[in-house]
Amino acid sequence: MPTKSRTTAKPAISVEHLSVHYNDAPVLQDVSFEIPNGHIAAILGPNGSGKTTLIRSMLGLTKKTSGEVRMLGCHVHEIRSKISYVPQLFQFDRQFPMTVREFMNIVRHAGEDQNLINGKILEVGLKEEILEKNIGMLSGGELQRVLIAQAILNNPDILILDEPSTGIDVVGEAAFVGILKHLRDKHGTTILLVSHDVAMVLNLVDSVVCINRTLICAGPPKRALTERKLADLYGSDAHLYEHHHEYHNHH
Amino acid sequence: MDAVLALFHFPFMQRAIIAGAFLGILFACLGVLATLRKMTFFGEGVAHASLAGIAIAILAGVAPLPFAMAWAVIIAIVIFFLERSTKLASDTVIGILFTASMALGVILMNFSHGFQPELLSFLFGSILAIQTIDLIVIGVTSTIILAWFFTYLRQLTFLSLNQEGAYVAGVPVIIQTLMFYIALAISTVLGVKILGIILVSALLVLPAATSRMLAGTFRSYLIIAIVVAELIIFSGLAVSFYLDLPSGATIVLVGTGLFTLAAVYKHLK
Secondary structure (H helix, E strand, O other), rough: OOOOEEEEEEEEEEEEEEEEEEEEEEEEEEEEEEEEOOOOOEEOOOOOOHHHHHHHHHHHHOOEEEEEEOOOOOOHHHHHHHHHEOOOOOOOOOOOOEHHHHHHHHHOOOOOOHHHHHHHHHHHOOHHHHHHHHHHHHHHHHHHHHHHHHHHOOOEEEEEEEOOOOOOOOHHHHHHHHHHHHHHHOOOEEEEEEEHHHHHHHHOEEEEEOOOEEEEEOOOHHHHHOOOHHHHHHHHOOOOOOOOOOEEOOO | HHHHHHHOOOOHHHHHHHHHHHHHHHHHHHHHHHOOOOOHHHHHHHHHHHHHHHHHHHHHHHOOHHHHHHHHHHHHHHHHHHHHHHOOOOOHHHHHHHHHHHHHHHHHHHOOOOOHHHHHHHOOOOOOOOOHHHHHHHHHHHHHHHHOOOOOOHHHHHHHHHHHHHHOOOOOOHEEEEEEEEHHHHHHHHHHHHHOOOOOOHHHHHHHHHHHHHHHOOOHHHHHHHHHHHHHHHHHHHHHHHHOOOOOHHHHHHHHHHHHHHHHHHHHH
16 A cells, blocks of 8 residues: 555646657657646657657756646656656766765755665665665666666656666566565555566556557557557567557557 | 075065965865866866956056956857857857957057056966955955855756756756856966966966876865865965065966876876
């Protein structure tokens, strides 16, 4: 059971007629969808379909041409403290002298307990010893978990992740799926992730948003992601197979 | 021992040492984040660009330090907005502005007749150059900038490491980045009196780079950078005093020596 009540009628995320143009060239056209509270949702689409542009424009990192984005019923700039974002590429100088504890601490709200950091590290399946390690010494999977631990430090209502499973092996991916389900189930966090990994996503999410410059389909994955929609999304060679409650994409 | 105490005997040395103490902390702190943000060329650019402000002040017969600071702040704000509006690389924008402003300074100095000892002290730095009013300006301004720096250190570090994450988390990225540019510009001009326009940016780089060789945590990185900055300035001033050498060049060479030792230590460790 979620520790927080998130049973408001308003969706956690609402996007209406969102369009983004770069130099007059349309990148996204008239995208509308809603993500209910406490859902894990995935934005799916082929390379260059505008997935990253969609979340960047939702967060105000890329200027939208038209449309409206609301999170928890508010404009994004009004509720920034309730949103966390883990970017696709966290590039930093790996020689930079900073421990994981210090890295976590830079986002800690003033006055909050230091022990919060230890708790969040345990929550993403890492051991407390990692807090004294330098961030440059972490493996790809460890860094991904630390980034999530940092993102959830202040208990956001909405967590947005761009291609979070990039660079993680199969074992790390399974752990990652477990962490996101834990955040949804324990804290009721609404999670929106961008992914190209259909198999991983379908095993995890409550709803999908499929785009290829415009909205192809949205809703619960089994209902929204039909063979026909998949073909619209990835081309006619794309198929969806179900094995042992898992989906695999072949395209 | 008497020779050491002689350092503190002369009022000009007392002023230089006190100013150096403020500048050491200031440059170490800003240098740690400037190197992280790959902004060390900014210090170089603003220092050179400040020549125009100094030239205008000398021609107008007013105190050069406040005027140069105001000029540097304008340059910093223009760099900030040009980076965003033109999408040109930071070093390109800085390269254009610093050469244009320095060229303006050279042209203006052409209208000034006779020998200009004050201009020379700004170019190369001088321990004789720190007057009481300069010391007050350096002390007050450094204190204000350091108060801002330590109040917002976590925000500044967050946006230096992950600007987009910081923006989404509600850090006022534009305001804090602009403040950082302005703080860097003002500090650079404050350091010009001792180190000179040509060499002042070394104080932004050397303590942070030396500390980087030795530190394992961000906290120790900051502390070691401050200790190294103070060591470089005091040793440089002392050598400059006893050997009658230009203060800026001496401080930079002492700093380079310390950095070399730290780099060798890291290599051997």
